[in-house]
Amino acid sequence: xxxxxxSHRGKEFLSIIQKAESDLRTLLNxxxxxxxxxxxxxxxxxxxxxxxxxxxxxxxxDYVITGSWGDKAFKEAAKYxxxxxxxxxxxxxxxxxxxxxSLEQTPGARxxxxxxxxxxxxxxxxxxxxxxxxxxxxxxxxxSNFCSKPVDVSKFGVIYAGAQKNVGPSGVTIVIIxxxxxxxxxxxxxxxxxxxxxxxxxxxxxxxxxxxIYMCGLxxxxxxxxxxxxxxxKKNASKAGILYDAIDGSKGFYRCPVEKSVRSLxxxxxxxxxxxxxxxxxxxxxxxxxxxxKGHRSVGxxxxxxxxxMPLAGVEKLVAFMKDFQASHxx
Amino acid sequence: xxxxxxSHRGKEFLSIIQKAESDLRTLLNxxxxxxxxxxxxxxxxxxxxxxxxxxxxxxxxDYVITGSWGDKAFKEAAKYxxxxxxxxxxxxxxxxxxxxxSLEQTPGARxxxxxxxxxxxxxxxxxxxxxxxxxxxxxxxxxSNFCSKPVDVSKFGVIYAGAQKNVGPSGVTIVIIxxxxxxxxxxxxxxxxxxxxxxxxxxxxxxxxxxxIYMCGLxxxxxxxxxxxxxxxKKNASKAGILYDAIDGSKGFYRCPVEKSVRSLxxxxxxxxxxxxxxxxxxxxxxxxxxxxKGHRSVGxxxxxxxxxMPLAGVEKLVAFMKDFQASHxx
Numbered sequence: 001x002x003x004x005x006x007s008h009r010g011k012e013f014l015s016i017i018q019k020a021e022s023d024l025r026t027l028l029n030x031x032x033x034x035x036x037x038x039x040x041x042x043x044x045x046x047x048x049x050x051x052x053x054x055x056x057x058x059x060x061x062d063y064v065i066t067g068s069w070g071d072k073a074f075k076e077a078a079k080y081x082x083x084x085x086x087x088x089x090x091x092x093x094x095x096x097x098x099x100x101x102s103l104e105q106t107p108g109a110r111x112x113x114x115x116x117x118x119x120x121x122x123x124x125x126x127x128x129x130x131x132x133x134x135x136x137x138x139x140x141x142x143x144s145n146f147c148s149k150p151v152d153v154s155k156f157g158v159i160y161a162g163a164q165k166n167v168g169p170s171g172v173t174i175v176i177i178x179x180x181x182x183x184x185x186x187x188x189x190x191x192x193x194x195x196x197x198x199x200x201x202x203x204x205x206x207x208x209x210x211x212x213i214y215m216c217g218l219x220x221x222x223x224x225x226x227x228x229x230x231x232x233x234k235k236n237a238s239k240a241g242i243l244y245d246a247i248d249g250s251k252g253f254y255r256c257p258v259e260k261s262v263r264s265l266x267x268x269x270x271x272x273x274x275x276x277x278x279x280x281x282x283x284x285x286x287x288x289x290x291x292x293x294k295g296h297r298s299v300g301x302x303x304x305x306x307x308x309x310m311p312l313a314g315v316e317k318l319v320a321f322m323k324d325f326q327a328s329h330x331x
Numbered sequence: 332x333x334x335x336x337x338s339h340r341g342k343e344f345l346s347i348i349q350k351a352e353s354d355l356r357t358l359l360n361x362x363x364x365x366x367x368x369x370x371x372x373x374x375x376x377x378x379x380x381x382x383x384x385x386x387x388x389x390x391x392x393d394y395v396i397t398g399s400w401g402d403k404a405f406k407e408a409a410k411y412x413x414x415x416x417x418x419x420x421x422x423x424x425x426x427x428x429x430x431x432x433s434l435e436q437t438p439g440a441r442x443x444x445x446x447x448x449x450x451x452x453x454x455x456x457x458x459x460x461x462x463x464x465x466x467x468x469x470x471x472x473x474x475s476n477f478c479s480k481p482v483d484v485s486k487f488g489v490i491y492a493g494a495q496k497n498v499g500p501s502g503v504t505i506v507i508i509x510x511x512x513x514x515x516x517x518x519x520x521x522x523x524x525x526x527x528x529x530x531x532x533x534x535x536x537x538x539x540x541x542x543x544i545y546m547c548g549l550x551x552x553x554x555x556x557x558x559x560x561x562x563x564x565k566k567n568a569s570k571a572g573i574l575y576d577a578i579d580g581s582k583g584f585y586r587c588p589v590e591k592s593v594r595s596l597x598x599x600x601x602x603x604x605x606x607x608x609x610x611x612x613x614x615x616x617x618x619x620x621x622x623x624x625k626g627h628r629s630v631g632x633x634x635x636x637x638x639x640x641m642p643l644a645g646v647e648k649l650v651a652f653m654k655d656f657q658a659s660h661x662x
Contacts, residue, residue, distance in 0.1 A: 004500040007623050040371040041523050044537040048521035164538055169335040171502040171540030188519045190379035191407055192372050206375040207495050209502030292338050
């Protein structure tokens with residue numbers, strides 16, 4: 001019987017989901033006072049679940065908006081509490097992370113929300129701001145850099161991530177939450193967005209996305225076998241390093257708009273000094289089987305997404321192509 | 332590149348989801364004024380989405396409760412409107428469907444909700460009650476008999492179904508909704524539960540469960556190749572027929588508690604006159620590779636779920652086993 005045919009209540013699937021959780025706890029060194037939930041609906045569902053579970057309607061919460069996903073999270077929260085955008089990189093086209101000293105955090109806020117890596121813009125938090133008080137927690141959307149490097153989970157109240165970038169197929173969402181934050185959902189919270197329901201039922205309140213959870217478990221096993229997240233981070237840093245070096249060393253033929261200190265190890269956006277060459281770049285790259293290099297429709301340019309599963313050789317091939325393309329089109 | 336690796340915005344996946352929708356429209360003969368949405372979160376998420384999208388908080392709605400799933404849907408609706416249970420089979424252990432004439436429907440109700448097939452109890456609507464007025468619509472949870480037989484979609488305002496029983500792996504939920512009902516979600520509706528968001532974005536507002544949708548598409552193709560849902564229904568009726576005949580012909584050794592006229596073609600619950608034999612029945616069946624025959628923990632007994640994918644030979648094998656088991660344990 002395949003995983004797709006099993007009952008999610010049978011002991012076979014129970015052992016699959018328990019092993020997946022256990023391996024994720026090992027990988028991220030998740031403290032025992034945190035719950036791990038396997039859910040559905042993507043990070044976008046969590047944009048509502050976070051305020052619904054952590055706030056009353058009159059509560060203040062802070063959002064640092066470093067890209068499109070943080071902005072979407074902020075807008076959704078306005079349905080359920082009083083979110084304040086305490087910093088936005090929009091006017092600088094989302095190319096920066098603020099200095100934490102400069103943040104004017106709201107006293108008494110229930111949480112401070114960040115998007116740890118902005119997929120579209122390629123900006124990534126390298127360190128994390130602190131909540132303003134003991135009663136506030138840090139909440140992070142880590143969808144696009146989850147399990148790409150070690151994270152000190154104890155700094156966060158909630159970490160959430162769609163699985164589809166680094167750890168599994170789309171359709172699985174992982175939530176890591178400090179257990180004392182569970183159990184205070186607003187009355188209008190749909191049962192499927194109530195963390196208590198899922199925590200009390202070990203993510204088996206209704207039929208979970210069994211096959212996707214199985215695949216995530218296989219990836220967690222593989223990441224452990226690779227040496228854990230410190231080793232994974234080293235590989236990711238090497239991959240991103242040669243790509244950013246190629247861009248920065250192109251004498252302006254290629255440009256990365258993101259401030260150097262906060263460039264993402266996962267998503268590398270770049271433009272060509274001659275925008276009229278971009279379509280040709282994409283076309284020529286596709287001939288060499290390098291696809292999905294076009295930037296998000298909202299920002300244009302190019303974007304190389306080099307998640308865990310992209311091998312170093314794939315990035316080396318792209319860099320070689322970029323140099324050839326420049327040689328034949330520069331001047 | 333596999334479906335799990337594709338961008339959900341690439342033309343390859345677009346053609347997959349469009350073909351899946353088109354084939355489902357063919358199978359169910361879905362009128363053009365209905366939208367088809369591929370969502371996440373199971374029917375349980377729809378228990379909230381239905382009232383959130385179809386009602387204002389003061390609106391009355393009616394629920395006919397023929398089993399555990401209908402009861403869960405009813406309870407969830409109380410968060411978002413004024414649901415009324417106009418009939419419940421609970422006192423008779425959910426073994427009946429009411430006569431529609433006897434229903435005391437609420438004048439002005441926004442919708443009338445049924446669960447078309449109760450998975451746990453094995454009761455199935457063979458016909459459907461009518462809304463009380465032109466402004467009311469019929470809403471059906473068809474999770475466990477979706478695509479098991481033809482349905483006149485035009486009788487319904489909304490049909491919703493988790494995919495995992497008949498049409499695909501868990502993690503995909505299908506909603507078929509009359510398009511004029513879309514666009515009136517309550518302000519507290521999470522964006523991921525707002526039908527308008529998904530309809531406007533062709534189910535691609537955020538990353539959908541791509542692999543699951545791909546699998547559903549393959550199943551729809553196969554059901555068309557089998558001759559469509561009339562032929563599928565005939566096969567399901569044959570399968571259920573020999574199983575119910577075996578139960579009814581066992582001189583009381585086996586018993587099905589469900590009223591004959593509303594017995595499910597999908598889920599066949601039965602008990603043994605000697606309950607002390609049930610554990611042995613399950614154990615002996617497992618030896619012959621027939622598993623998951625134990626009834627739901629809330630009702631006990633046995634349950635044979637014979638969804639589309641169960642071949643006639645599988646049911647014949649079970650019936651032969653039941654006769655052998657009776658022969659060696661009766662008297």
